[in-house]
Amino acid sequence: MFRIDFNKLRFLVCDDNPHMRRILRTLLHSFGAREVYEAEDGATALEMYSHYVPDIVITDWAMPIFDGLELAQMIRQPESKGNPYAPIIMLTGHSEKRRVTVARDAGVTEFLAKPISAKALYQRILNVVANPRPFIKTKIYFGPDRRRNTNNAYIGPERRVGGEAEVMQQPSLLDKARSST
């Protein structure tokens, strides 16, 4: 059995809603985290990301100035001076399937639909800590491998060429978003 030593993890939480930030802070501190930095918009979060170099980013989607999706895209710049590989957990009130796809294509690592629960948040953090996925860089994408299942029959336009698929067997982001755990 594995447990996370939250004491050694540094979090960046980005949500424009002060009540949700308070809830996230409470949950993370209760898990054992000591370093939790907070931003109320994407621009501030990006500055804090460069300054504090967090291990894990938890961000809302809908925010002023620039939103959580844009924040994820800014972090996932392969040529940036900062760390483009940090896990990003999108915690959002958006609850439509197409949103999961859009978040995935922006480089989001995990998707968590509100309402939030301690168990669901813990599971997402455990997953990014214990099961990091390789990163894929193409002309139009840079981020965690979006394939969680091998599908050799796939012949669509986004089929990668030039080698065996290297994928980890995991539930899809959508399946995970649908489950509360």
Added chain:
Amino acid sequence: MAKDNPPAALQIKAYADHHVITQPNPLRKVLLRVPETDLDDPVGRAEKALAGLSGEFKNWMAIEADRLSAAHTTILKDGFTTATREELFRAAHDIKGDAATFGYPSAAAAAESLCRIIEHAPDLDAVPSNLIAHHINAIQAIVHDNTKLDTVSMASELSQKLRGVADEYLTYANRDRPDHLEAILAPSIAPAE
């Protein structure tokens, strides 16, 4: 932890149209193997801490509902602009996401219905004004009513009826917009209560 350790070496495999980049797990050090008998329960501890905050939830919910009403008042005065639409959407969206955590699931359902109207109505100025007003009034009633409306089935029925009317309107208004129609009819992925 991130600043204390230099980034681990990357391994990059190049293929015809993509690169696969792996690095030793930088967070591996925070993963501790513990015996099955380990009694530490971080999730239980967090749930208790969340319950400790619950005394503030009613006040927080009232603040969120008042923010929504203020956004609506501005629209009644100034009409729908990019800014007023966004503020109404964000206020409703926050309630959709937070209200169930605060103990007001019916307010969350009504707010979700309102979000769908704002997001999918082809022309917000053409939406019957009562439809938006009824959603906001329902949320206010659920949150502020001293009889704790949300504890009875009436609140749930109210939000279901609002959702039904809103969906009927949206389905008709988007009959020639298949993308919106698909999104309107798709099931939610939000975890069930």
